[in-house]
Amino acid sequence: MTGAATDERSVRRVEAFCDERLGKSVVRCGDHPGFIANRIGTFFVEVAIEEALSSGLPIETVDAICGPPMGFPKTGVFGLLDLVGLDLFLNVGRSLRQALPPTDDLHRITCAAPLLEWLVSEGRLGRKAPAGGFYRQVEDGGVRTREVLDIATRRFRPQGSGLSQELQQAGRDPKALLALTGPCGTLAQRVLLRTLRYAASLVPDVSDRLDDVDLAMRLGYNWRWGPFELVDQLGSDWVMAALEREGLTVPALIAAAAGQPLYRHTVDAVETLTVGGRYRRVAGRPGVLRLADIKRGSRPLIENRSAALWDLGDGVLDFEICTKSNAIDQDVFVLLQEACDLIGDGQGPFRAMVIYSDAGNFAAGADLRQFATLVEAQQWGDLEAFARAGQAAIRRLKELPFPVVSAVAGAALGGGCELALHSTAVQAHAEVIIGLVEVGVGIVPAWGGCTEMLHRCAEREGAPGGPMPAVMQVFNTIGTATTATSAADARRKGFLRDTDHVSMNRDRLLTDAKALALSLVGAARPATPAFMHLPGPGGCQTLLGALDGLAAAGKATPHDMVVCRELARVLTGGETDPAVETPDAAVLELEVQAAMKLFRTEGTLARIRHLLETGRTLRN
Numbered sequence: 001m002t003g004a005a006t007d008e009r010s011v012r013r014v015e016a017f018c019d020e021r022l023g024k025s026v027v028r029c030g031d032h033p034g035f036i037a038n039r040i041g042t043f044f045v046e047v048a049i050e051e052a053l054s055s056g057l058p059i060e061t062v063d064a065i066c067g068p069p070m071g072f073p074k075t076g077v078f079g080l081l082d083l084v085g086l087d088l089f090l091n092v093g094r095s096l097r098q099a100l101p102p103t104d105d106l107h108r109i110t111c112a113a114p115l116l117e118w119l120v121s122e123g124r125l126g127r128k129a130p131a132g133g134f135y136r137q138v139e140d141g142g143v144r145t146r147e148v149l150d151i152a153t154r155r156f157r158p159q160g161s162g163l164s165q166e167l168q169q170a171g172r173d174p175k176a177l178l179a180l181t182g183p184c185g186t187l188a189q190r191v192l193l194r195t196l197r198y199a200a201s202l203v204p205d206v207s208d209r210l211d212d213v214d215l216a217m218r219l220g221y222n223w224r225w226g227p228f229e230l231v232d233q234l235g236s237d238w239v240m241a242a243l244e245r246e247g248l249t250v251p252a253l254i255a256a257a258a259g260q261p262l263y264r265h266t267v268d269a270v271e272t273l274t275v276g277g278r279y280r281r282v283a284g285r286p287g288v289l290r291l292a293d294i295k296r297g298s299r300p301l302i303e304n305r306s307a308a309l310w311d312l313g314d315g316v317l318d319f320e321i322c323t324k325s326n327a328i329d330q331d332v333f334v335l336l337q338e339a340c341d342l343i344g345d346g347q348g349p350f351r352a353m354v355i356y357s358d359a360g361n362f363a364a365g366a367d368l369r370q371f372a373t374l375v376e377a378q379q380w381g382d383l384e385a386f387a388r389a390g391q392a393a394i395r396r397l398k399e400l401p402f403p404v405v406s407a408v409a410g411a412a413l414g415g416g417c418e419l420a421l422h423s424t425a426v427q428a429h430a431e432v433i434i435g436l437v438e439v440g441v442g443i444v445p446a447w448g449g450c451t452e453m454l455h456r457c458a459e460r461e462g463a464p465g466g467p468m469p470a471v472m473q474v475f476n477t478i479g480t481a482t483t484a485t486s487a488a489d490a491r492r493k494g495f496l497r498d499t500d501h502v503s504m505n506r507d508r509l510l511t512d513a514k515a516l517a518l519s520l521v522g523a524a525r526p527a528t529p530a531f532m533h534l535p536g537p538g539g540c541q542t543l544l545g546a547l548d549g550l551a552a553a554g555k556a557t558p559h560d561m562v563v564c565r566e567l568a569r570v571l572t573g574g575e576t577d578p579a580v581e582t583p584d585a586a587v588l589e590l591e592v593q594a595a596m597k598l599f600r601t602e603g604t605l606a607r608i609r610h611l612l613e614t615g616r617t618l619r620n
Helices: 008-021 037-055 059-065 078-084 086-099 112-121 165-170 174-178 183-201 210-221 227-234 236-245 252-257 291-296 330-343 368-376 380-396 415-421 449-459 468-479 487-493 506-520 536-552 558-571 584-599 602-614
Strands: 135-140 143-150 155-158 263-265 270-273 279-281 307-313 316-321 352-355 404-408 411-413 425-429 433-435 501-503
Touching: 037 059, 037 078, 037 086, 037 112, 037 183, 037 210, 059 078, 059 143, 059 165, 059 183, 078 086, 078 135, 086 112, 165 174, 174 183, 174 227, 183 227, 183 236, 183 252, 210 227, 210 270, 227 236, 227 263, 236 252, 252 270, 291 307, 291 316, 307 330, 316 330, 316 506, 330 352, 330 380, 352 506, 368 380, 368 602, 380 415, 380 584, 404 415, 404 506, 411 415, 415 433, 415 449, 425 487, 425 506, 449 468, 449 558, 449 584, 468 536, 468 558, 501 506, 536 558, 558 584, 558 602, 584 602
Parallel strands: 316 352, 352 404, 404 425, 411 433, 425 501
Antiparallel strands: 135 143, 143 155, 263 270, 270 279, 307 316
């Protein structure tokens, strides 16, 4: 806590340490109970409980409403309570009520605590307790099922999906959610309006900066939008009219907006509204480069529907993937090739390139919908062209006369991992998830992933001699769809090199990647054609012997066996002579042949369909 006598330089040093060394964003706020996130978050949870009890809606439906459609995590409210612990949340609520003035709106919520007290007295503390909380796992005859508490009867019953057709149609759009009629729409409006009103009433006491309040809620509660960003999603005029319609007092901030947005975007700045009705510029963090700021004040050099190329200044360009989940489709490769052509020999106005986007994921793999469409139509020529185009574009990154730095954060899976593997260097967020997960789809990495991992494992310092150790390590890594769950883990598993860099704070990733790219200008050299010693058919039989053991033990499905046989053939070099070095080009060709063979199997198509239907991401 700072005071009038606190040395501002000391405060900044602490902030810099938290930011750059610990990877934590620092939000300055007033010295009030709960500060920002716990003050607003606790109110939101208790309001949701109160409205749930009033509505009579099932718990899983309330969680479906108070989750992704509002821009909140899929745990919703009751799932969140189970996660943090009901006893802990109960104590947080008691502590806040003891410290807050009696005029605070939290004191008006009286029905949440008795329900929580009863559950705690029954030993139902949430996930950490065998008895569960609002949800619990039960096992009968070796089959595990999930049950949910019926609040009215205080008994457990089998859990339903909670997602009605109207909630599915609302998707992740708060406006569409609040437009619903009936109990779901009513609960959504009541919860969100009361929460937004409460957040607005705390300005300027907890903080006079709306962007800091929003940041605290995004980071502290993993909200997609903070409360004031949500007000702008809905429209401040709509929020004010809805509050008046519900008989709720309109906070000064919402009244001051008078229909204007709380955030105002200009060519060179972002501004937020004050309670006095004036806009104030949002101060950028020193030393932090944001792609959003670049995009607001400029246009891309080139773009298509899936990617764009931006000028970061100092001769560095940023290649941004713009698809859903940053999935890689054919248009991504088209623009990647055009970007490389534009930079040329790196001796012109542009000297380096970074691959980065503000999206949550670096790249969650290939576009499975595009794969499924081509497979179902049996357009094998187009599918092979896609595979070869991807391999050519990604492998080109190793041969460029200028540096390419992949700035990876979130998930870098499948093709996203292959992009990173072939870059000159990687600037990774400390909490990145990265791996080659293609076998989970029913194929093998075909954009150079197998080839590059073989080199990395064979050339690693202290690696055993001979061709088999590296092959076996890569077979185990790719064959089990192993992912690394941090940058440190990625180094151990070979997805990152010792020379790659790590950013502790996600917000500094682009800044750090640009600096790394500039430091490599002049040092990057085109890769020479590479060769490796591979064990050939004998090594393949060794791998298949181990695979047969897994199948006999029931640890591999029949289609797992089909996929891993093809993987084993690729990694051992097919029919290569172990006494002769195998060129990379031969292994790359085996990658494409194996992928195309597997695409023609019903098992692979079934896996792709299942992943598309469930919306799952392949992560171990």
